[in-house]
Amino acid sequence: MIGRTDVNSVTNWNAPLVWEGTFDPVVIDDIYRRMNPRVAVVVLAVGKYTRFLKGFLESGEKYFLVGLRVTYYIFTDNEQDVPNVTLSEGRKITILPVPSAKRWQDVVLSKMKWATVTIDKQIRNEADYLFMMDIDSVFYNRFGAESLSRMSAVLHRAFYKRDQFPYERRPESKAYIPAGEGDYYYTAAVWGGYLEDMYRLVKYCYEQSEEDAKNNIEAVWQEESHLNKYFLYNKPAKVLSPEYLWSDYETPGSDIKLIRISQLVKDYAEVRPNGGQ
């Protein structure tokens, strides 16, 4: 029996909302292994963040889109620190050198810039789907082809049971969402979709933050704020439950039957170039 009665498994615009128990992994895997798509994963590992690569890649090989073709595109300012991880057949790593940044906020936003440039130049010819992912995470369970769609967004674990969201509320920012508007709040740490749709959205986040910078404003949660504005008015084709990005800081409730990927506990002050702010 496939289905859940304790959670919504469809959004009010009729997109699937994916939870453990709402799909048959055997059927899904069979469909996608026949289609054999090429999936790009873009991660940024600059400064001390290269220490997260090993855990991310090794666990990714165990749980992320197993049996499909995956290329991890690693943007880094420190190539020597990229670990040598054994990958399964059909999977590879491409290292892309980027300059260092002084503030973690700039690190986050530069990810949109490098991704825009590199998708345009290179990835577009090498992939059908693209995921943007934060590197400071580890896979714990299957993160499979049920996550794929034209545009898939993950509900932020801290807000999926709330109706107050941390959108950008200052009209001066391009990410502005008026009070009273909004339905879901999505994380920017995991999102994915068709290559061309992702390209448009990554570029949108980059350009909107550049506009903000010209006007001396930075959206409250950087590219996450721009992403949420976009998704409010251009609905994602599929919504993924917070199983698709949890945090090791928090114990899940009974609706989370399994955690597929989780953000690691880290010392922000130690790991970020400009400390914890």
Ligand code: GAL
């Ligand atoms: C935090 C997360 C931030 C941002 C924020 C939104 O838990 O670390 O990246 O998503 O929530 O309130």
